[in-house]
Amino acid sequence: MQRKRILMLGVLTGCASAPSVVDGFVVDPTCGRAAPLGLTIGQPAADGSFQVIDEDAPPQRVFGPQGGQHLLLDLVLADPSDEASATLVVLQAARCAQEEPAACETDVLGRVEVITRPGDAQHQPLADGTLRLGSYFLVLRDWPEEEPRSVTASVQDACGRSAATSIWVAPQAQQDTR
Amino acid sequence: MTPRHASFLPLLLPALLFAGCASDGLASAGASQVIDIVGDGTFNPNVAPEALPDAVATAIPGRWASTFVAETVLGWTAAEIEADKDEGRAFLSERYGLDVEDPAYEGRLTTVDTTLDPRTGFRVVQSTLFDVPDGGLASWNLATLVVATDPAGVALGGDFEGEVLAAGQAVLFGAYVFPTDDGVYRVAYRSLLPAVIQDGALVWTCEVESEDFGAGVAQGLAILTPTAEGEVAADIRNHVTFWAP
Numbered sequence: 001m002q003r004k005r006i007l008m009l010g011v012l013t014g015c016a017s018a019p020s021v022v023d024g025f026v027v028d029p030t031c032g033r034a035a036p037l038g039l040t041i042g043q044p045a046a047d048g049s050f051q052v053i054d055e056d057a058p059p060q061r062v063f064g065p066q067g068g069q070h071l072l073l074d075l076v077l078a079d080p081s082d083e084a085s086a087t088l089v090v091l092q093a094a095r096c097a098q099e100e101p102a103a104c105e106t107d108v109l110g111r112v113e114v115i116t117r118p119g120d121a122q123h124q125p126l127a128d129g130t131l132r133l134g135s136y137f138l139v140l141r142d143w144p145e146e147e148p149r150s151v152t153a154s155v156q157d158a159c160g161r162s163a164a165t166s167i168w169v170a171p172q173a174q175q176d177t178r
Numbered sequence: 179m180t181p182r183h184a185s186f187l188p189l190l191l192p193a194l195l196f197a198g199c200a201s202d203g204l205a206s207a208g209a210s211q212v213i214d215i216v217g218d219g220t221f222n223p224n225v226a227p228e229a230l231p232d233a234v235a236t237a238i239p240g241r242w243a244s245t246f247v248a249e250t251v252l253g254w255t256a257a258e259i260e261a262d263k264d265e266g267r268a269f270l271s272e273r274y275g276l277d278v279e280d281p282a283y284e285g286r287l288t289t290v291d292t293t294l295d296p297r298t299g300f301r302v303v304q305s306t307l308f309d310v311p312d313g314g315l316a317s318w319n320l321a322t323l324v325v326a327t328d329p330a331g332v333a334l335g336g337d338f339e340g341e342v343l344a345a346g347q348a349v350l351f352g353a354y355v356f357p358t359d360d361g362v363y364r365v366a367y368r369s370l371l372p373a374v375i376q377d378g379a380l381v382w383t384c385e386v387e388s389e390d391f392g393a394g395v396a397q398g399l400a401i402l403t404p405t406a407e408g409e410v411a412a413d414i415r416n417h418v419t420f421w422a423p
Contacts, residue, residue, distance in 0.1 A: 064238055065325045065375075068410075114224040139410045141404050
């Protein structure tokens with residue numbers, strides 16, 4: 001009886017988990033591109049240009065007028081696949097259990113899963129042959145300045161190639177914009 | 179109530195809560211009138227909503243540049259849209275001493291014309307002014323936000339002479355649009371006080387005005403939080419009160 005109640009409540013409140021964006025991404029089996037996919041993570045500068053973020057230049061958090069807080073992130077792919085191909089993008093911010101990058105997946109602070117396609121505003125082929133993706137909102141539920149955190153980006157292109165990069169953010173190291 | 183009936187009570191309560199009972203019969207003659215709005219939808223702020231066909235991303239998650247509501251829902255011409263914005267900008271100048279088109283504010287203020295993402299589930303759940311169907315009345319929120327981005331803040335004038343719009347604070351104007359069975363109601367709003375971020379939530383107090391309902395105030399809060407599925411959940415609560423006639 002108790003189990004039936006839980007099931008019915010689940011239906012009434014719409015508790016079923018949504019299908020994942022990741023599951024809906026389709027790889028083209030005919031693609032023969034095998035060269036490594038390069039990935040750099042950054043943020044848009046005030047003039048819109050791509051600004052690399054790393055341990056020395058951590059991401060700037062934004063307190064948005066929507067309520068809440070977010071990081072605005074951009075990616076650059078080196079040797080991207082065909083310009084007509086989609087890219088699966090997963091971004092994640094996490095609190096780290098220890099001050100080392102390997103311990104940064106224990107407490108997720110925010111996550112983005114999105115498929116970016118040609119024609120989307122976030123899909124920007126550049127003249128040098130690279131592909132800029134973004135900007136993406138990574139909405140945060142928290143961003144504890146006193147603790148180590150990480151920002152991770154991973155991508156998969158239509159050829160099935162993947163790349164990932166992670167930025168470790170030291171305690172008290174980030175700069176905020178409000 | 180028999181024990182058998184009592185055992186169903188835990189199941190019925192959430193069903194009643196989520197059904198959003200229609201709100202006939204709430205009005206009291208001579209009293210102030212209310213519209214209660216919520217938004218509790220979940221969406222991906224990096225993907226444009228299908229229900230807003232001309233949506234272009236802005237610097238604010240959950241808010242899109244679009245003229246769809248003004249042109250299609252309200253039936254306004256481009257000239258009417260621009261006249262409405264002129265009126266809003268004149269308000270900001272008079273009330274807050276902010277001429278948002280002054281180049282001196284470049285890099286210190288960000289002005290964004292937006293439509294709230296409909297996937298937030300922005301809807302009227304209760305009103306004394308019009309019938310609200312079960313589940314709520316899907317509604318629109320148009321907002322022009324002027325946000326202080328200067329870390330030192332921006333000095334205000336007008337009625338707020340001597341005060342500072344702190345970095346992150348915003349003043350705004352816009353309209354709620356309610357497409358009811360009896361027609362489309364529009365309620366204009368304008369910041370009575372600068373909106374602030376408190377405990378992560380945007381908290382506002384606005385004055386409102388409507389040809390149909392008169393004048394009043396809107397008070398509420400909004401916050402977006404991420405979900406484990408890579409989306410964000412909206413939590414919007416807005417209570418609009420129209421002064422008693």
